[in-house]
Amino acid sequence: MQYNHIEIEKKWQKEWSQRQTFKADNNSDKPKYYVLDMFPYPSGAGLHVGHPLGYIASDIYARYKRHKGFNVLHPQGYDSFGLPAEQYAIQTGQHPAKTTEVNIATYRKQLDKIGFSFDWSREVRTSSPEYYKWTQWIFIQLFNSWYNKDTDKAEAIDSLIATFETAGNTEVNAVADEDIVGFSAQEWNQFSSTKQQEILLQYRLTFLSDTEVNWCPALGTVLANDEIVNGVSERGGHPVVRKKMTQWSMRISAYAQRLLDGLNTIDWPQPLKDSQTNWIGRSQGAMVSFDVDGYDAKIEVFTTRPDTIFGVSFMTLAPEHELVSQIVAEDKRAEVEAYIEATAKRSERDRMADVKTISGVFTGVYAIHPFSGEKVQIWIGDYVLASYGTGAVMAVPCGDQRDYDFAKHFGIEIPNIFENVDISEAAHADKEGTVIANSDFLSGLKYKKAVKLAIYELEKRGLGYGKINYRLRDAVFSRQRYWGEPFPVYYKDGMPQMIEAKHLPIELPEVEKYLPTEDGKPPLGNADVWAWDSENAKVVSNNLINNETIFPLELNTMPGWAGSSWYFNRYMDANNATEFASKEALDYWKEVDLYIGGSEHATGHLLYARFWQKFLFDRGILPVDEFAKKLINQGMILGTSAFVYRLEYEPSTKILDLERTIEGSIQVKPIFISKKLANLSVEELKEELDSNYEKIIRKGLSEFLTDEANSIDISEMYYTFRLTPIHADVSLVNTADELDVEAFKNWREEYKNAEFILEEGVYKVGREVEKMSKSKYNVVNPDQICEEYGADSLRLFEMFLGPLEQAKPWKTSGISGVHSFLKKLWKLYHNGETFEVSDADPTKEELKTLHKTIKKVEEDIENFSFNTSVSTFMIAVNELTSQKCNKRAILEPLAVLVSPYAPHIAEELWEKLGNTESIATAAFPVFEASHLVESSKEYPISFNGKRRFNMELSLDLSKEEIEKAVMSHEKTQAQLQGRTPKKVIIVPGKIINIVG
RNA sequence: GCUCGAGUGGCGGAAUUGGUAGACGCGCUGGAUUCAAAAUCCAGUUCUUUCGGGAGUGUGGGUUCGAUUCCCACCUCGAGUACCA
Structure with a gap:
């Protein structure tokens, strides 16, 4: 029976989904473990092979923890508010919600193909009203809080008002605006309501202020500091200018010191901590x-x-x-x-x-x-x-x-x-x-x-x-965009008023256009139904605004980081309609135990999320003040771009003359030169092409050349050519770097008539490692890999590529190694066409292979060294193959070992072994050191620290006996050439070094 | 400029406390099988060599019986940050 990855993977993906194998329970006797990925923004381009790297790593860890007896929470969702969907809407009129939904469906399909053990029943989408209801709710909590420096935490604004009423503000030690004027209790009580609100706004943790902001005219919006790179916008690279605007801000500066101190309590990568430290400054x-x-x-x-x-x-x-x-x-x-x-x-x-x-x-x-x-x-x-x-x-x-x-x-x-x-x-x-x-x-x-x-x-x-x-500045929280969370805010006498939490969510209104209005208001200014009826507690038409009971609503929306600053808490109780998350769920899951994602979020998402976490902790909503105990930054998978080399040349005077005679410009066909020839210097290429350069150049001239033209001397063109490397789509190139010339011609209209100068009968492309991107045509789609090699191969290969945290290039050709490993693994459980395992007792050697593997794989997973455990599996399977092992006592635990990495094949073999429960519930094999005890050791014999030969010696020997045995060895004498060694270092069980 | 991180075969990488450098895989070479191909299997693959051996982990020094690993200086590449007073 052949290893058929397509059938097996389809079967188990369906089974897992139907059986809800990975649904996490909020009640369990098992210890809890929360493994989280940074949730993706569902872009229209879909996933490429670089995206799932972190998800695969976290999935391996989640599955491993389940084997180890933990109740594992491993959710996934979408950060689905964002600029690309909005810009697409501006261009096409397509509602961003629509685009987002389509993109999410694509993402989900792609993710499902890779066999992740996500608990999809807890999926969140930041753009769904059920979710952003609570984002709005958190905003209200921030509005209703101030930072008390004496207690060093955020407190309810009521406590501040109470102080003002009895003692004024002179004794208040708060993080607040700088230009606060002192007043007594008596003065406070005589202030108008508007004046009081104005003063309170100077203390609130989210507040309105005229701030100098980074205004990006091209995007029509304000950008946060971390959204600007080298003075231009991170997205699109548009210029950014300073401008004064009334904006919502978050008083993150109140938490500067605690954000700094908290870094000492969490296991995050040092470079990331350094950059947060720097950022806080x-x-x-x-x-x-x-x-x-x-x-x-x-x-x-x-x-x-x-x-x-x-x-x-x-x-x-x-x-x-x-x-x-x-x-x-x-x-x-x-x-x-x-x-x-x-x-x-x-x-x-x-x-x-x-x-x-x-x-x-x-x-x-x-x-x-x-x-x-x-x-x-x-x-x-x-x-x-x-x-x-x-x-x-x-x-x-x-x-x-x-x-x-x-x-x-x-x-x-x-x-x-x-x-x-x-x-x-x-x-x-x-x-x-x-x-x-x-x-x-x-x-x-x-x-x-x-x-x-x-x-x-x-x-x-x-x-x-x-x-x-x-250095840390308060964070501007308003965006002049459509596709974001609306603020639960309306304006009365120019002062912001919070809508009561029970009326949330305030849903995004429909608009005609997603652009700013003509008088420069944000896109929500285009909405007709965007006023708050405070008596009936609902959103009504703007026509009804009377500023007595019906008021205008806030036109800005929240920034991208709002929804992502607390989603990890929502997963704990994702479907709770009455609360942010139940207290029981929050107390049970507490925090993320392992968080995996990219380092690009160091000073954005990861800082804001820590800020909100601390705030919600202060206000008694959350049980812990750091949301992620351990964090790992996965490295980027880079693409291997393919290049073709286009020969371009200036028309010679002869050609120009000719053009005049035939009254038109001479069409020149694109000519591409194979890599080896393209790598030559201009001089060498001239030499190489010498005999047939004319033929080559002539090839590039269009068919309508007359006989007259064909007869001209075009030798001058020879001196004026140059080569331009052009990205070719990697899907047009095979693993041997050979270009599919016909496919290339059809790829682009302009290359339809292209001519190719081959080497040894084929056109070879150049290769270069670059960031994976659509514009470089080096994107590899995981769907194709799953189709051809299977999800298990993809998972193994992504891990095998190198250390998780390191950037590394993708080369599809390498995947054959892990694929044939899976085939070998499959074969161990089969005799020809039939499944067959023996119940006989395993040999010492077989047990040794198994336990060595258990030990190494367990250590590797604990250290997140996933690349080395893939080689360990290969070694184990190679050894068991040569031992001709088909013992159940070995192969059953082996399936469990492999299952976090290659869950589909493991699950299939597990079933064939007669198990009815999913392998996900199986216990991780227990390592027994006794199987690895050796009686002798192949000692390396070194001379002055350099190994010259090996010698098998019993481990029972004393140092003296070892020295005697080594010194009498003929090769020792040959090495010494009659000299007497000054010293002999013997480290039993390790090495023997002879100095002299 | 400053702060981190990294330099190991043709390539990705391994060597967890200083103890056999190059595990594992790709690629390549030769062979078996095949009408042929795919697939599979076997052997080889750091460099050099007079086939005894010798050299070798960016460069130069140091510590050590022994250094890819520790220390110093330098070179190169990558990431972050940038007039932060």
Whole structure:
């Protein structure tokens, strides 16, 4: 009986689905284990072989854990709100919900073919109202919360209101807006309701504010910092400009420190932790306030080096700083205004790209040094960023390279405050081992002590205070898009009002057009039925808006990261219609034990999700404050692109003359040159083609060439050709890199008449490893692989490719290895055409093979070293084949070992072995060390650390006996050539090394 | 620039605490089987060699009886980040 992967896989995929084999139970005596994949965005292109890599790994682990007796939760779903569906809608008018549904169906079909053990009964879609109802609900919780620094957690806004009513806000220690004005309880109680709401908005964890945002005109929307790469949009690469807009924001900055601290409690990859640490950007220092000479103003700066305060020789303000328009000497005003105007024109991107050019302008005004009382110049310079710290710096040119460069450029004094340090060439930024000098009370101190003392003095004299600053900015939460979660918000007297949770979800309205409105409102501005009737608690027509009972609804939608910031909790109780998830389910599953996904989410999804988790934990909704204990980033599978080499040449004057005579342009056929010839240098190619170059060039000329044309000398063309590599679709190329020439001609209209210069009768393509992408025609579809080799082969091969976390190229030719392994495995259980296993006792050797395999595979899975266990299986099957083993006692446990990797074939063999329950329920074989005990060892005999030969010796021998046996060996004597060894190292059971 | 990570045959990669470098697979070479092909099986495949052996894990040094593994310097590639005061 042949191994028929198509039948077997179809059969078991159906069985698993019908029997609900992988449905997880929220009640179980078994210990729980939660394995999660980052859910996909269902794009129209479908899956390529790179996508399932992480899913295969997590599936192996999930199946392994089931064998190990765990109650495993292994769900899957779709992150189905997003820009591509919306852009498709703009182009075609097709409703994004429709497109999304079609794409999801395609994804599901593709995923099912690979045989994953997902519990589909828990599927979530971020774009379904049943799901985003709870995303909206979380938004309301955030709105109704504030961050209490005293308790260091988020609390209900009611507790803040209560405090305001009894004590005002002066004693409140909150993370809130910076420009909060103090008030007493009495004042609070006399404020109008609108005024109170305005104040509360400054404290809420999600709040409206006029913020400078990254506006992308091409996409018509605001982008978060992590959606911008190198100053242009991540999607599409469109330019991004700064713009002020009223937007919802999330006060993630409240959690900066806890997001940092939490990293120490979770097992995530170090590079990912590093990039989150970087992104949060904690820096410890001090706030210092400088008086401005002759003005009633203070300049506040943040510095990490208060120890260098006596090195301050000037100050620099960002051009956007609020004081720049006020503190300008009259004779400098024109110059300053010109400078500000010039910098405003430059986009953020230009400023970032052009770090070298130093520019700035002196305001003509001076600040007073807080300690020395000396006057220091106040400059404006665009190397100071408005968005970090206070948008102003105290410049210490001797200790900071940027200040140094600025001072040098403008001829500002550079006082040296370091002992025995030369600053004639560059600033001295080193902290450790440097002693401060010329600094009054700080002189003679080292960095750490000087910082402490400086802060102490600042605080004592009321000039400043110690402070920790974070780079992490509050996250803008509004998007001017259609295909996202609507906010559960309406506006009354210009103030946002939350819709009561019991009326959720607020579903996306229908719109005519998915574009922004003509007056620049977001797409929801096109909706006719988008007003909130607060009396009847429903969405009604805009015509009814009276601003008394019926109000306009929010027009923005939520960003992509909203739905993905909590979905892992929803899986725990995915079909709960009355709650976010039941308390029992949340307490049972708690957190994700293993999370697998790409590293590109390091500072987006993974940071926001941790933020929401901590918030929901604070508010008592979740039992833990980190959502994923362990995380693994799978590496990317790269494509192997195929290249054809097109010969292009400039028409010679002769040809041009000819064109004139026949009154038309001469059609030139595309000519492609096979790889070997294309790799030659131009000179070599000339030589190679010498005898028949004319024939080749002539081949490229169109058929309608006249006899006259055929007779012309085209030798000049010979010198002007060049080769252009062009991507060819990898499906047109076989595993031997040979191009299917006819298929290639039909691939593109323009290649219909192409000519090919072959090598050894075939056209060979060039290969190069690149990211898998449609535009590079190097995408390999998993469906085809499943069809041809089977899902089990695909799963094994993806694992066999290399370490999970590493990027590695895909080469379809390699799959034959794992496929023939499966055929060999199948054969072990068969005698010719019939299934046959023996109940006889296994031999020592057979048991040794089995237990060695159990040990290695178990270790490998625990270490996520899936590639090496595939080789272990191959070794085991090769050994059992040569042992001619068909013993049930060996083959039954072997099927279980293989089943996480190749579940279909394992399940089939398991059934043939007479089992009625799914192999998924079988216990993992137990390793017994006794089967691996050896009596002798093939010792490597090394001379000066280099192995020269091997020698079989009993493990019972003493060191002396071993040495005697080795020294008397003839090869030892040959190696030594009469010399006496200086030393003989014997590590019993390991190695023997002779030195001399 | 800064911070990580990685360099091993023609290719993907293995060597888990320093102990036989190149497991396993692809590819390639030769052979068997076949009318032929596919499939399958067998043998070989780091380089070099005077067939004794010798060299060899990016380069140079170091520690060690012994280094792909640890330390120092450098080179190359990849990823992230970028005027963060």
